[in-house]
Amino acid sequence: MTATSGSVEPVISARGLRMRYGSTDVLHGVDLDVHAGEVLALLGPNGAGKTTTIEILEGFRHRSAGDVSVLGEDPARAGDAWRGRIGIVMQSWQDHPRWRVRELLEHIAGYYPDPRDPAELLELVGLTELADRQTRRLSGGQRRRLDLALGIVGRPRVVFLDEPTAGLDPVARRAFHELVTRLAEEDTGVLLTTHDLAEAERLADRIAILLDGRIAVSGSGAELAAQVRADAEVSWTAPDGTARTERTAEPSELVWRLHQEFAGPVPDLQVRRPTLEESYLSLVGASGARNQDVPPQAGHGRAATVTPEESR
Numbered sequence: 001m002t003a004t005s006g007s008v009e010p011v012i013s014a015r016g017l018r019m020r021y022g023s024t025d026v027l028h029g030v031d032l033d034v035h036a037g038e039v040l041a042l043l044g045p046n047g048a049g050k051t052t053t054i055e056i057l058e059g060f061r062h063r064s065a066g067d068v069s070v071l072g073e074d075p076a077r078a079g080d081a082w083r084g085r086i087g088i089v090m091q092s093w094q095d096h097p098r099w100r101v102r103e104l105l106e107h108i109a110g111y112y113p114d115p116r117d118p119a120e121l122l123e124l125v126g127l128t129e130l131a132d133r134q135t136r137r138l139s140g141g142q143r144r145r146l147d148l149a150l151g152i153v154g155r156p157r158v159v160f161l162d163e164p165t166a167g168l169d170p171v172a173r174r175a176f177h178e179l180v181t182r183l184a185e186e187d188t189g190v191l192l193t194t195h196d197l198a199e200a201e202r203l204a205d206r207i208a209i210l211l212d213g214r215i216a217v218s219g220s221g222a223e224l225a226a227q228v229r230a231d232a233e234v235s236w237t238a239p240d241g242t243a244r245t246e247r248t249a250e251p252s253e254l255v256w257r258l259h260q261e262f263a264g265p266v267p268d269l270q271v272r273r274p275t276l277e278e279s280y281l282s283l284v285g286a287s288g289a290r291n292q293d294v295p296p297q298a299g300h301g302r303a304a305t306v307t308p309e310e311s312r
């Protein structure tokens, strides 16, 4: 299964991406594409390899095998000019604790040839009131907003977001969704990971589910449901007046049988297609891949750079 779409050259592309930590294979051949202006949400259970995939695409981790291209370059070999064109939202930057929010954003903006206006960006992420606060005094969610601002201040053409809304309150989450939509409208390619299926459905043009080291299915929420064939729910009212519900992977067969039994219209007939959550749970449950082991550090609080030792 390839998480691909369209024919124009993708801004992010992976083919046969493999990753082995020690003697453990985590990625067995991941194929995915993200095009300009497209949002791809990468889903998968804990330990599936989402952060590993993103870090390889960001150039922070060396893959074991496969072809990877981001903005036409191999992230393992690309230089500073390339890095300036990609946006990375860290789980949380550890440095600059004494810097003030505005100061840090303006400073980082100074590294880019055509940065966004820091004041405008602060407004966009809802930090204008906290512009003069030291970053170490920000709450977790406020820090996430700053991380996001830092990640996109350089007008990147691709943005990587690893669990961007973890810890955000509903208002900040909504503002973040609007921001991602806006980035896509500006033709930025966005690859994000999330455990929030509603968020994936709302934000993403396509969803890819990483399972057993490969993209198991990809597509829109509806396409995923069709591929996974999770059960639909058929409900109707029986001749004795009782409400009946049956779950089935073949709703049309059941409806056909009911029509014959009733010799005509079936009272209160309703067919509810599986939600993304049901499709996801059906797929992940079937693979037995839930709750894979995850070390405490995996994907959380990573530093801005990964040493070669760590990345092997």
Ligand SMILES: Nc1ncnc2c1ncn2[C@@H]1O[C@H](COP(=O)(O)OP(=O)(O)OP(=O)(O)O)[C@@H](O)[C@H]1O
Pocket: 021, 022, 026, 044, 045, 046, 047, 048, 049, 050, 051, 052, 053, 292, 293, 294, 295, 298, 299, 310
């Ligand atoms: N540096 C490392 N050394 C060895 N194994 C690692 C390393 N980093 C991650 N792993 C293992 O690789 C697998 C994938 O981890 P990864 O963090 O990529 O998963 P994830 O899908 O992002 O998980 P989560 O949803 O929990 O963030 C896990 O089993 C993890 O234990």
